[in-house]
Amino acid sequence: MSRLKKISRFVNSLFVKDGDFLVVEIFGDCSKATVLRADFADKSVNVLKCRFFETKEKDVFGALKKITKGLSGYKTILALDSDFAYTVNSSIGIIRDNPKETITESDLDNILFQALWRFFDRYRAAAAERLGVGDVDVVLSDIRVGEIKLDGHKVINPVGFKAKSAEIDLSETFISRKLFDFLKINFFGEKNAFVRVTELGSAWAHLLSRKSGKESSAVALLASARAVLFSSASGRAFYLDEFKWGGENLRSAFSGYLKIPAEAAEAVIGRYIARDASEKFLRHFQKVFLEEFEMFLKGLKSVFSSAKSAAPEVVHLGSFCELPAVVFDKKFDFKIAPLSPEAISEMFGFRVKMKKSAEAAFEKRAFSTLAVFLEAHFNGKEGNLNRLISRRAKWLTG
Numbered sequence: 001m002s003r004l005k006k007i008s009r010f011v012n013s014l015f016v017k018d019g020d021f022l023v024v025e026i027f028g029d030c031s032k033a034t035v036l037r038a039d040f041a042d043k044s045v046n047v048l049k050c051r052f053f054e055t056k057e058k059d060v061f062g063a064l065k066k067i068t069k070g071l072s073g074y075k076t077i078l079a080l081d082s083d084f085a086y087t088v089n090s091s092i093g094i095i096r097d098n099p100k101e102t103i104t105e106s107d108l109d110n111i112l113f114q115a116l117w118r119f120f121d122r123y124r125a126a127a128a129e130r131l132g133v134g135d136v137d138v139v140l141s142d143i144r145v146g147e148i149k150l151d152g153h154k155v156i157n158p159v160g161f162k163a164k165s166a167e168i169d170l171s172e173t174f175i176s177r178k179l180f181d182f183l184k185i186n187f188f189g190e191k192n193a194f195v196r197v198t199e200l201g202s203a204w205a206h207l208l209s210r211k212s213g214k215e216s217s218a219v220a221l222l223a224s225a226r227a228v229l230f231s232s233a234s235g236r237a238f239y240l241d242e243f244k245w246g247g248e249n250l251r252s253a254f255s256g257y258l259k260i261p262a263e264a265a266e267a268v269i270g271r272y273i274a275r276d277a278s279e280k281f282l283r284h285f286q287k288v289f290l291e292e293f294e295m296f297l298k299g300l301k302s303v304f305s306s307a308k309s310a311a312p313e314v315v316h317l318g319s320f321c322e323l324p325a326v327v328f329d330k331k332f333d334f335k336i337a338p339l340s341p342e343a344i345s346e347m348f349g350f351r352v353k354m355k356k357s358a359e360a361a362f363e364k365r366a367f368s369t370l371a372v373f374l375e376a377h378f379n380g381k382e383g384n385l386n387r388l389i390s391r392r393a394k395w396l397t398g
Contacts (some may be wrong), residue, residue, distance in 0.1 A: 022074035024083035026082045028223040029057040031067040034369050047354035050361035060084045079200040079372040086127040087173040089206050089237045092119050099164040100190040112389045115168040127174035139180045141197040142173035143393045145385040195377040197296035205230035205237035222319040243299040244256040247321030273324045341366040
């Protein structure tokens, strides 16, 4: 390494606080970058800076450049729209050839390699189809190990045990080679130390699966023009499907009912949500809303039916457009629970503080930022198992 590079790395290190993170979220036509400081012992998150931009949908490269301009030197968590990242949280079973022999460090390395390759091979074609590229243009951007079970029993470190079988929980994120090369040039290395690259909705679903217990649940991301669904139960999280319905449909419904422009309809919806109208008008508005919201419910049922799975008991709804309380109060075929910063703080016990200057931007999608950050924290990459599998994964990462 040249002397200039050494000096540059040293200077950069002076500005990287141990608990300072950059959380970048890109979904639909909006991007958000949040700098926060975490105290894990105290279970607190302090929001220092936040940017929220409207960006061109499907333009992940332009969005990344715009939202992260001038932000470098942080431990970075990158959460991407499902069009650009495919994250799978699942398990792989390995049958040992020599079950009577104790597992050595070398055996463990081999078990992890087999699990890594089988997992990659199992999901590569699906990842390529979703990302819209060929199989050879799919690479791993993130890999980590969760639990390991030997003959059905959870162990911290398999070395020294005998077992016929090993079951390894893995989390892998696939992205296109083009995006990987872009990140490698513009973000990896000295500019930022990546902690996690993940699919946004999968991160939400995986975090909530930690609290789902035996309850069947799903997660829905609701944006201006689409809803994206993920399964979230028993430590598993995966993409189900998506359909066209979002905030734009509500504006169109109110616009058509009142015979007013969409911009004016948005103001009316705001008054309805705030209950800033007479009871007579509120009843009319609620009727219009529920008739249109029924299309969203039908979309959910269609996805669950196509996935050949029973409708879940709970759908956790993270909406990027404001919704009235009736969504969460009314009894539908399944319970709809709000995803809010308060709900996430209550589930996991983390307190949120923020600088006044960051408050307005952070409150847009605040639940999303917290979910992405906490999922990366709980699904951490420390430990010998993750070091071993990361070393093995290098040849699959471009």
